[in-house]
Amino acid sequence: MIAQHKRKVDDHENAQIWDARLGHISKDRIRRLVDTKGLEIDDLDHLPTCESCLKGKMIKKPFVGQSAIAKGLLDLVHTDVYGPLSIPARGGFSYFITFTDDHSRYGYVYLMRYKSKAFGRFKEYRLEVENQTNRKIKALRSDRGSEYLSGEFIDYLKENEILSQWIPPGTPQLNGVAERRNRTLLDMVRSMMSFTELLPSFWGHVLETAVKLLNISPSKSIPQTPYEIWHGKPASYKYLRVWGSPTNVKRLVGDKLDSRSSLCRFVGYPKETT
Template structure:
């Protein structure tokens, strides 16, 4: 006997708050700043607009739902009709169920052992954690900042297109198109204007961008010198320098702990008592989950322990690529790159002249993903270590043949006004088609 299959689509809500999907994730293997170990998500079925709340205890789910309900019903002047969840104890409590009955909200539970019936919430949690790992990997922040990364991830998801809805979740939820001009790279450094300073003292401080505050316009910044998070609007972001210089960490281990995960013993000399998420907190403490999990597949792709955590991070070295689960795809990608170099006559094999110091090379690997987060292609690039070259000695000028966004907008506007068709193309290994005036020796 086998489990029955489920259809890919179900009946969709026809208006905002018609159906809310929710799920609790945690306890996480690393405690977030503020002492948070769990988070709960609420996703509107009609718009796919989402909310996320950090929690210290799973029992806080009821309070988080009441806060969510009060906010969204007041904003939209509508009422929640259906709440769909799994059969977690936090949702089955008598207090929670009585509250739903008193407010006329229909409670829908997934059947035991069938997380597919709560697939929207399950997938939302997986997407959020994938984004959190990526953001932390490309930052110098400790993993305890996953709470800020999580809030940033849901903020971004609400503003970008989704295959599930015809418009962005933000537009369907608010009726207004979102603006993306204020978005910044999570974890990038920034020069933040200080308050009052002495005449001879620096007027700015180098901090790290960690998110968008909900209560006010501005940005969250982390001060490494004060070990505190604060809000400011006066900052100069160093995104270009950050992306050029930074090397991502190879792997971020952040996953939901299962009931049989055995945490290691740690001590905490000063217990956390503050509820302010912006204050500095003590090191994280892994905890044993009190929830019994009968189906480890619940969070598909996230894993229930470190051993089962899928390694979707891009390899950093050739050795890592050959040891990767997708080593066969990386080999094909490298072979394609070498063939393209031969076809374009990028280099030729010669003896190294005396007195010439060659520059090194390395492979750069990248998984290209679609809008749904699935891997579409595997890219491998053989690149020279250009950062070892010196301007004025090894080269004179640098170029970046990238069209300005204003130019693209003008082109699209002209095409729209004249009812023309726009065709998009991609030149394979486009950078190999350029010509060099200098002689460069690489090995």
């Protein structure tokens, strides 16, 4: 249960809690939230080294160069498939596919049992985002994976006047937005999972939470958060909780002598949470 009264917390605990709530994003991103969104996070300069961050993040050479950002929502969408992961997520999912709008950097993720489900996930994504924005996807950028080169996928894009932008083989940097997005998400998943004792099969729940957190976090590429550009309003941060943390949930029915609550774990936010 969430206490209704405020309590004073240790400065380091305050900063550490927000680091965990925000999915162990970089300190620079947290600082931008403090500076521009009014988040009250004490003593961020003295935030101790986070073991979960160290466990989750791998140092890799960054992609160099950055092309001009698309002028409008859905003018260009980046996509990439990742998998199979060695441990399937709950529900039997071994892959995931991401879609990232170039203009806003607002992203979606879908879990998949097989790579061949990519076409169906794209149709699902297109229906949702075009209805949300009242705009049409103009171009889709991807690698030349077989999941993007099926006849039905190619025909669908042509029929709906969506330009296919396939990058040449061996040049992942040309699909840098999607590659960076997947790398960042996996770093967050590892960091958030190492913060709890939940089974690795919960990675799908963590992944969906990480996407939501990235959407409300500052990006180096754009002046506002992806959420603000996509929805046209600021995001709320008051509902954020540490993924995997224990929580007591009130029982709706039960014997009068039974416990009134059950100890559970927080594993994600409802899709409509804003």
